Amino acid sequence: MINDHYEVETPQYVVLGSNILEEKLKEINILKRIKVALIVTGPTKTREYGEIVKNILTDMNIKVFTYSLSNAFDKMQDKYINEVKSILNIAFQNNARIILGVAGGKVFDIVKACSELLSVPYISIPTAASHDGISSPIISYPIFEVISNKIPLKSSRVRPPIAILADTAIASKSDRRLLYAGCGDLIAKFTAILDWKLAHKRLKEKFNEYAAAMSMLGFKIIKNRRKIINLATEKSYRIVLKALIAVGVAAGFVSSSRPLSGSEHIFSHTLEMLSYKYGFRPALHGEQCGIGTIIMAYLHGKNWRLIKNILKEIGTPTNANELGIEEKYLIEALVTSRRIRPTRYTILNERNISYEEARKILYEVEVI
Ligand SMILES: [Zn+2]
CATH class of the missing domain: 3.40.50.1970 (Rossmann fold)
Known part of the structure; x- marks a missing residue:
């Protein structure tokens, strides 16, 4: 049995x-x-x-x-x-x-x-x-x-x-900025699934290939249709809404947000928490997740430049300036992210990033 x-x-x-x-x-x-x-x-x-x-x-x-x-x-x-x-x-x-x-x-x-x-x-x-x-x-x-x-x-x-x-x-x-942010939330599935696979490998955490595949499909659709999406016509909204609905439904296949959210989301949550601590205005959820995906793809040893280019072609922010958040907060977010959600194993658990390293990483992926 x-x-x-x-x-x-x-x-x-x-x-x-x-x-x-x-x-x-x-x-x-x-x-x-x-x-x-x-x-x-x-x-x-x-x-x-x-x-x-x-x-x-x-x-x-x-x-x-x-x-x-x-x-x-x-x-x-x-x-x-x-x-x-x-x-x-x-x-x-x-x-x-x-x-x-x-x-x-x-x-x-x-x-x-x-x-x-x-x-x-x-x-x-x-x-x-x-x-x-x-x-x-x-x-x-x-x-x-x-x-x-x-x-x-x-x-x-x-x-x-x-x-x-x-x-x-x-x-x-x-506002088309919201549309582009929605794309950031979908591009985020790339590293969310990498983190889920990592947790499965390291901790034997349950992995559901159907939910993961649907989530990755959300990423691929945005990647493949980025030029149409950038135009922000009703068709663009249809493509993005359809993908957002599909990945959300995929989360109903499992009892957690694993298919939707990994280290890139933790990074975004951390930024939000820092915004309340220091009183700066956070960017949109999907925008922060998009930047998070660039950084986490780098930490996973994946093609972060591809992620960056996709976001750029869509119109989603790819650096601190476009995000409207000061460098020092992004650095602090990267350093402290691994402590924010300790029960969720991600690439952030694989190394302890110092302030100096965080600055170097963000510089390397051209976020700062
Ligand atoms: Zn999200």
């Missing part, structure tokens, strides 16, 4: 297309049964899309409450905890039976945490193509750490959205 079992969790309904939102929202079965819904949006333009979704749901005789996250650039800890608490309150008081996330990236971490804490499903309506959080059943590591510190949230691995409605007519109106 093989003493192991295999579990796959995927969204029930995924639609990607142009101007599909209204028609497809009305086809989702659960929305035909529930009476109260809660929409969670980001702080800026996504609020408008939240209104559109609200009108559609109201048309379906659903009572709708909306919560928009604040734009405050204050301390990470208070910000996320307060947002989660506010959403939980609204949902409790009004007996909301479903959450609809209408947003680009990080908002989905909050939506996932609330969906889990309330035991209600959520629907993902991405307004940009910037992040695989739109489809993955994972709360990103730093946000999970902050929330679970104060609120009893058991695992960063949550259920996938029951539906994903990705309307390219909406996403293509977002």
Whole structure:
């Protein structure tokens, strides 16, 4: 007997297309049964899309409450905890039976945490193509750490959205910088899979070749279609959204974020943590992951220049200047990354990098 079992969790309904939102929202079965819904949006333009979704749901005789996250650039800890608490309150008081996330990236971490804490499903309506959080059943590591510190949230691995409605007519109106950042998050799969293989080799960590292959496919599609993506037409958004959804779904094949996130993500998380410590503004998640992938590909002894060239042709930052983060923070991030997530074995665990070495590495890969 093989003493192991295999579990796959995927969204029930995924639609990607142009101007599909209204028609497809009305086809989702659960929305035909529930009476109260809660929409969670980001702080800026996504609020408008939240209104559109609200009108559609109201048309379906659903009572709708909306919560928009604040734009405050204050301390990470208070910000996320307060947002989660506010959403939980609204949902409790009004007996909301479903959450609809209408947003680009990080908002989905909050939506996932609330969906889990309330035991209600959520629907993902991405307004940009910037992040695989739109489809993955994972709360990103730093946000999970902050929330679970104060609120009893058991695992960063949550259920996938029951539906994903990705309307390219909406996403293509977002800033192209978000699109290029989404590509950074996909290019990151190159080193994420290398790290996963390394952990399998060194620690016998479980490796799932299907999830890994799907994740790598996300990388390859972006690599092969980088010129079209750079044009930032609706087709570009379609390519990137499709890849982001596919890799996020692949994470549902395993019980961790391994297929999505390796040392390059740890580097990005570290930068984010340093930004709260020193008060500088971090870059976009996918942009930081893209830079991380260049560095980690170098540490893995792989063709980092290829990674750099792909990112460059897409339009994603490839150095400190383009990223808008001072060299000293990038150096500190590289030195301290290996301490940030000790339970995740990556190439960072294979050597202790000093400040001087970090500077040399970043110089060599032309990040500084
Ligand atoms: Zn990511």
